[in-house]
Amino acid sequence: MKTILFIIQKEFKQIFRDKSMLQLIFILPILQLLILSNAATFDVKNIAITFVDNDQSRESRDLINAFKASTYFKVTAPYFSEKEAVEEMQKGKTDIIVNIPIHFNRDLQKDQKTSILVSINAIDAATAGVENVYVTQIINTYNQNIQMQSNYFSGNKEIPQNIMVIPSFWYNKTLNYKTFMVPGILVLLVTMLTLFLSSMNIVREKELGTLEQINVTPIKKYQFIIGKLFPFWVLGLVILTVGLVISKVFFNVPMLGNIFLVYGFTSVYLLLILGFGLYISNHTETQQQAMFIAWFFIVIFILMSGLFTPIESMPKWAQSLTLLNPIRYFVEFIRMVLLKGAGLKEVLPNLAVILIFAILINGLAVWSYKKTN
Amino acid sequence: MEREKIISVKNLTKEFGHFTAVKGISFDVYKGEIFGFLGANGAGKTTAMKMLIGISNPTSGEANVAGFDVHSQADMVKKSIGYMSQKFSMYDDLTIKENITFFGGIYGLSRIQIRQKIAQLIEELELQEVANNLVGSLPLGWKQKLSFSVALLHEPKIVFLDEPTGGVDPITRRQFWEMIYTQAYKGTTIFVTTHYMDEAEYCDRVSIMVDGSIEALDTPKNLKQQFKVDSMNDVFLKLARNIE
Amino acid sequence: MKRFIGFVKKEFYHIFRDKRSLFILFGMPIAQILLFGFAITNEINNVDIAILDQSNDIETQKIIYKIKASPYFNVENQIEKESDIESEFKKGKIKAVLIFEPNFSKNLETKKVAVVQAITDATEPNVANTIANYTSAIIQNYQSQKKQSNSNPVRVEVQSRMFYNPELKSVFNFVPGVMTVILMLVSAMMTSISITREKELGTMEILLVSPLKPFQVIIGKVFPYIFLSIINAIVILTLGYFVFKMPINGSIFLLAFESILFIISALSLGILISTVSNSQQTAMMLSLMGLMLPVIILSGFIFPINSMPLPMQVISNIIPAKWFIIIVKAIMLKGVGIQYIWKETLILIGMTVFFITLSIKKYKIRLE
Numbered sequence: 001m002k003t004i005l006f007i008i009q010k011e012f013k014q015i016f017r018d019k020s021m022l023q024l025i026f027i028l029p030i031l032q033l034l035i036l037s038n039a040a041t042f043d044v045k046n047i048a049i050t051f052v053d054n055d056q057s058r059e060s061r062d063l064i065n066a067f068k069a070s071t072y073f074k075v076t077a078p079y080f081s082e083k084e085a086v087e088e089m090q091k092g093k094t095d096i097i098v099n100i101p102i103h104f105n106r107d108l109q110k111d112q113k114t115s116i117l118v119s120i121n122a123i124d125a126a127t128a129g130v131e132n133v134y135v136t137q138i139i140n141t142y143n144q145n146i147q148m149q150s151n152y153f154s155g156n157k158e159i160p161q162n163i164m165v166i167p168s169f170w171y172n173k174t175l176n177y178k179t180f181m182v183p184g185i186l187v188l189l190v191t192m193l194t195l196f197l198s199s200m201n202i203v204r205e206k207e208l209g210t211l212e213q214i215n216v217t218p219i220k221k222y223q224f225i226i227g228k229l230f231p232f233w234v235l236g237l238v239i240l241t242v243g244l245v246i247s248k249v250f251f252n253v254p255m256l257g258n259i260f261l262v263y264g265f266t267s268v269y270l271l272l273i274l275g276f277g278l279y280i281s282n283h284t285e286t287q288q289q290a291m292f293i294a295w296f297f298i299v300i301f302i303l304m305s306g307l308f309t310p311i312e313s314m315p316k317w318a319q320s321l322t323l324l325n326p327i328r329y330f331v332e333f334i335r336m337v338l339l340k341g342a343g344l345k346e347v348l349p350n351l352a353v354i355l356i357f358a359i360l361i362n363g364l365a366v367w368s369y370k371k372t373n
Numbered sequence: 374m375e376r377e378k379i380i381s382v383k384n385l386t387k388e389f390g391h392f393t394a395v396k397g398i399s400f401d402v403y404k405g406e407i408f409g410f411l412g413a414n415g416a417g418k419t420t421a422m423k424m425l426i427g428i429s430n431p432t433s434g435e436a437n438v439a440g441f442d443v444h445s446q447a448d449m450v451k452k453s454i455g456y457m458s459q460k461f462s463m464y465d466d467l468t469i470k471e472n473i474t475f476f477g478g479i480y481g482l483s484r485i486q487i488r489q490k491i492a493q494l495i496e497e498l499e500l501q502e503v504a505n506n507l508v509g510s511l512p513l514g515w516k517q518k519l520s521f522s523v524a525l526l527h528e529p530k531i532v533f534l535d536e537p538t539g540g541v542d543p544i545t546r547r548q549f550w551e552m553i554y555t556q557a558y559k560g561t562t563i564f565v566t567t568h569y570m571d572e573a574e575y576c577d578r579v580s581i582m583v584d585g586s587i588e589a590l591d592t593p594k595n596l597k598q599q600f601k602v603d604s605m606n607d608v609f610l611k612l613a614r615n616i617e
Numbered sequence: 618m619k620r621f622i623g624f625v626k627k628e629f630y631h632i633f634r635d636k637r638s639l640f641i642l643f644g645m646p647i648a649q650i651l652l653f654g655f656a657i658t659n660e661i662n663n664v665d666i667a668i669l670d671q672s673n674d675i676e677t678q679k680i681i682y683k684i685k686a687s688p689y690f691n692v693e694n695q696i697e698k699e700s701d702i703e704s705e706f707k708k709g710k711i712k713a714v715l716i717f718e719p720n721f722s723k724n725l726e727t728k729k730v731a732v733v734q735a736i737t738d739a740t741e742p743n744v745a746n747t748i749a750n751y752t753s754a755i756i757q758n759y760q761s762q763k764k765q766s767n768s769n770p771v772r773v774e775v776q777s778r779m780f781y782n783p784e785l786k787s788v789f790n791f792v793p794g795v796m797t798v799i800l801m802l803v804s805a806m807m808t809s810i811s812i813t814r815e816k817e818l819g820t821m822e823i824l825l826v827s828p829l830k831p832f833q834v835i836i837g838k839v840f841p842y843i844f845l846s847i848i849n850a851i852v853i854l855t856l857g858y859f860v861f862k863m864p865i866n867g868s869i870f871l872l873a874f875e876s877i878l879f880i881i882s883a884l885s886l887g888i889l890i891s892t893v894s895n896s897q898q899t900a901m902m903l904s905l906m907g908l909m910l911p912v913i914i915l916s917g918f919i920f921p922i923n924s925m926p927l928p929m930q931v932i933s934n935i936i937p938a939k940w941f942i943i944i945v946k947a948i949m950l951k952g953v954g955i956q957y958i959w960k961e962t963l964i965l966i967g968m969t970v971f972f973i974t975l976s977i978k979k980y981k982i983r984l985e
Contacts, residue, residue, distance in 0.1 A: 002478065002481075003478065003479055003481075005478070006474070006475055006478030006479055007475075007479070009474070009475070009478075010464070010467065010471070010475045013467060013471055014464065014466050014467065017466050017467075017507075018466065018896075018898075020894075020895065020899050021896075021898060021899055021902065024899065024902045024903065024906070024907070025902075028902070028906050028907050029906075032910050032911065035911075035929075035932065036910055036911065036914045036915070038925070038926055038928070038929050039914050039915055039920060039925045039926075039929040039932075039933070040914050040920055041743075041920055041924050041925060042659065042743035042920065042921075042924070043742075043743070043746075043924045044921065044924055045923065045924045046923045046924060047923065048923070063773070089780065089951075090947075090951055090953050090957055091953075091957050092943065092947065092957075095923075108771060108773070112769055112770070112771045112772075113769075113771065113772050113773070113774060114773055114774070115773065115774040115775065115776050116773060116774075116775060116776070117776050117778065118775055118776065118777045118778065119777075119778045119780050120777060120778070120779055120780060121780050121781060122779035122780055122781055122782040122783070122785055123781050123782055123789055123790055123946050123950050123951075124787075124790040124921065125660065125782055125785040125786060125787045125789065125790060126658065126659045126660040126661075126787055126790075127921055128779060128782070128785065129660065129785065130747070130750070132777055133750050133751070133754055134750075135775060135777075136754060136757075136775060137750070137753065137754070137757075139773055139775050140757050140761070142773060143761075143770075143771075143772040143773055146771050146772070146773075147770045147771055147772070150770075150771045159729045160729070160764070161725050161726075161729050161730075161731075161760070161763075162729065162730055162731075162760070163680075163725065163730075163731050163732075163733060163756050163759075163760055164730060164731070164732050164733070165732075165733045165734075165735055165749070165752050165753045165756055166732055166733070166734050166735065167734075167735040167736075167737060167745075167748075167749035167752075168734065168735070168736050168737070169737055169739035169742070169745050169749075170706065170736060170737065170738055170739055171706075171738065171739055171740050172739035172740055172742055172745070173739070175739055175742040175745065175746055176742065177742045177743065179740065179742070180740055180741055180742055180743075185910070188910065189910075192905075192906055192909070192910075193906065196901070196902065196905065196906060200898055200901065204898065208460075208465075209458065209459075209460040209462050210462050210463075210464060212428065212458055212462060213456065213458055213462035213463075214479075215428045216426050216427070216428055216451055216454075216456040216458075217451055217476070217479045217480065218448055218451040218452040218479075218480065218481075219479055220448075284637060285637075286635070286638075287897050287898065287901065288635070288638055288810050288814070288897070288901075289635065289637045289638050289641075291806075291810075291901045291905060292637070292638050292641040292642070293637070293641060295641070295645075295802075295806075295905055295909075296641050296644070296645050296648070298909075299645070299649065299909075300648060300649075300652065302913075303649070303652060303653075303657055304652070304656070304657070308659070308913075308919050308920075309657050309658060309659045309919070310659075310661060310664075310741070310744060312661075312662070312663045312664055312665065312691075313658050313659075313660055313661060313662055313663060314656050314657065314658070315655065315656060317656075318652075318655070318656035318657075321656075332709060335740050335741075336707065336709055339740040340706060340707050340709075340738075340740060341707070342707045342708075342709075346707050346708055346709070371428065371447075
């Protein structure tokens with residue numbers, strides 16, 4: 001036991017002595033949490049839309065005004081020809097072109113219907129889909145208006161039926177995407193930091209030669225491992241705390257659930273991540289290799305975590321794969337607890353999985369750490 | 374010199390795939406000796422030593438160090454020996470005091486004992502000026518002496534030194550060997566590898582490894598007589614030429 | 618010159634002998650492309666919702682039928698009463714509950730208005746918003762179909778054309794992004810590590826004392842990674858083309874030129890990082906932890922830049938990746954020539970020059 005304390009003492013001294021690393025360890029996550037949380041949004045807003053109005057009638061202008069009034073769209077200067085508008089899309093100046101045909105108004109009066117051609121930059125297919133929905137919504141409202149007018153003028157007193165869809169947004173009335181992103185990004189940062197540091201740490205001693213010296217001493221495996229990983233475990237919790245404070249103070253993220261539950265889960269989660277870092281450390285010879293392997297897994301874990309893209313949208317086989325992804329469980333957990341106030345009962349499955357993973361990977365890591373070759 | 378065996382090696386072999394680095398060597402080291410383990414680079418001496426200090430498993434054969442078997446009782450071996458590696462292996466980003474505290478603690482010294490040792494070492498090595506400096510900032514010779522002293526913190530019966538004087542100036546080397554003598558006088562067995570043949574003269578007995586086998590084992594005086602030369606350097610050259 | 622070539626050869630040996638790193642270097646882009654192509658999408662579909670039909674009449678059943686038929690929704694779960702919603706949301710199993718009010722059809726006939734409540738779990742605001750939108754869209758669609766079968770109201774119809782990506786493949790958006798992220802991270806990381814490792818091992822001094830000029834040392838160090846990154850880019854583009862039918866509508870030469878330009882800018886960023894790092898660890902932390910999330914989030918790779926708040930859009934301008942993604946999408950999917958992307962190209966060149974100049978200055982300061 002005392003031995004472990006000596007190792008921990010040395011590790012902390014080394015961490016705090018490396019001023020530039022220390023700065024990085026604290027500044028990088030804080031800075032990123034502050035800045036990136038503002039940017040990570042899937043809102044579709046400020047869509048650049050251009051009209052080619054071949055009719056120039058009051059009705060066509062009404063249509064354009066409907067779009068101008070919408071917060072989703074930013075109507076750019078109009079063009080006289082479709083060709084010019086397409087040039088603009090090529091240049092990236094606009095993302096939607098609405099072509100109003102030359103007899104727009106006349107056809108509406110005579111045939112009771114007409115059509116407009118909407119060209120959408122579909123490189124980002126999902127966004128294009130959403131843009132299409134918004135366009136359709138505005139057109140639908142426009143249609144309802146002209147229908148009402150036409151009814152009025154034709155003396156048709158019939159009030160059209162209308163099914164209203166009233167949405168209500170629980171836990172996040174203002175649809176503030178930051179509420180959603182900040183806890184998630186915090187999870188990513190804590191994970192990245194502890195994984196990188198722990199996977200590099202033991203390899204570093206290998207590279208420098210001090211590991212050999214340690215292996216000759218009577219230190220037991222478990223003493224060495226606990227002593228080495230403990231400081232990073234503490235570090236992870238410290239960064240979590242700083243992150244939670246920032247979330248509350250700067251982003252007003254609700255903290256509905258039990259904060260001890262958050263710390264409890266994170267403690268186990270960190271054991272899992274550190275164990276993984278240790279495992280990587282055991283099987284690599286240089287810091288570069290360790291970093292690379294850690295990087296490889298982190299990127300895949302991040303992309304498949306449900307943070308940036310929903311897990312439900314993945315094919316079934318991919319969804320099954322995410323069951324192996326620790327970040328997925330942590331992201332789910334922290335949202336459930338912070339934003340919905342979920343308690344131990346609801347998060348028990350997540351906690352159980354993380355605990356099992358932690359035991360498995362740490363067992364593997366300790367077993368594969370060989371003091372003797 | 375007592376004739377109690379403190380290291381006993383029988384047919385110790387280490388193979389790496391098809392390559393045999395250590396080919397069934399056998400020898401003994403007696404308590405209190407300064408035993409020189411010589412050989413050219415690549416002769417297998419570091420590999421052999423790694424087996425003796427318990428960080429490499431022998432492919433076959435056995436070795437008994439300080440009364441314990443290196444294969445099955447490696448932990449007990451480690452408790453009884455000290456080790457100074459080629460790279461000095463102290464933490465460059467910790468101070469002298471912090472390094473001593475760490476290694477002392479690892480070997481089970483109490484805080485009081487550690488404090489005593491720190492004071493003692495600083496006094497003996499005259500490190501008062503730099504006691505709170507980072508080890509990385511010390512000149513090579515001081516690092517070397519410090520490494521040696523740290524290896525002896527827990528007063529082990531044997532201390533293994535792997536090429537301890539590489540890159541150090543002759544005066545410092547001389548001072549270092551004086552430290553070795555002092556320890557040997559106190560009863561500590563010294564097992565030292567080196568390829569400085571003049572240092573071989575300082576040892577009680579010397580073994581010379583060539584291509585994985587021990588080709589000579591005796592006191593320097595006897596070896597010089599045997600090969601009819603005046604220096605250990607020439608002994609070595611003759612041995613090397615014979616093999617070729 | 619011969620010395621220089623010898624030096625470059627040594628760098629190549631270093632890289633190719635490190636099998637593990639090599640495996641990651643080439644395996645990573647392949648894994649990412651395959652993941653993005655087959656697994657990851659930012660479209661919303663298959664969302665688990667539940668329906669609480671308090672009316673159970675013909676109208677509601679028709680609407681519910683349409684909702685169930687939609688690929689966006691997955692209606693499996695049952696909800697008996699409104700008070701259950703809270704606990705279901707907490708469990709996280711369903712993302713929304715659609716409640717049809719009692720006497721739905723009657724209300725529609727007599728009061729002319731009937732209400733469907735879309736109660737969404739807005740902890741994922743994007744999903745919640747989409748659910749509300751899609752529900753609206755499905756019901757509006759239902760209503761206009763009903764109207765049209767009854768009468769012929771005046772209306773404007775929308776014909777949509779999807780430019781550049783008619784099949785709406787989400788992978789088209791991601792291949793340029795993956796290429797950018799990989800090239801950026803790998804180049805910056807590898808270069809900074811390679812240079813700082815020589816510093817740490819002490820062999821940098823040897824190089825500097827040799828007849829090689831400092832700029833030759835740097836270029837020699839960096840050259841193999843240009844080569845490696847080009848291979849990476851080719852692998853990504855080939856995979857994109859053969860596995861996902863991602864076209865290169867524009868000039869391949871232009872694409873190659875721009876890619877090399879971007880690789881050089883990422884490498885120069887790596888050089889800059891190495892001048893401010895004194896250990897491999899620092900270099901790795903800076904280039905990995907410091908670059909990864911900003912590049913992924915601020916480059917337009919996953920999140921559309923237009924939708925970000927204005928300050929974020931401004932910050933995104935300093936990320937070289939942002940400009941390269943625009944260039945790649947323009948060349949590959951829009952098929953444009955240099956005249957459309959000269960601005961972005963100039964910006965990349967400017968950034969590269971800036972990084973290199975800054976590195977040289979920092980290096981000179983250290984020498985003094």
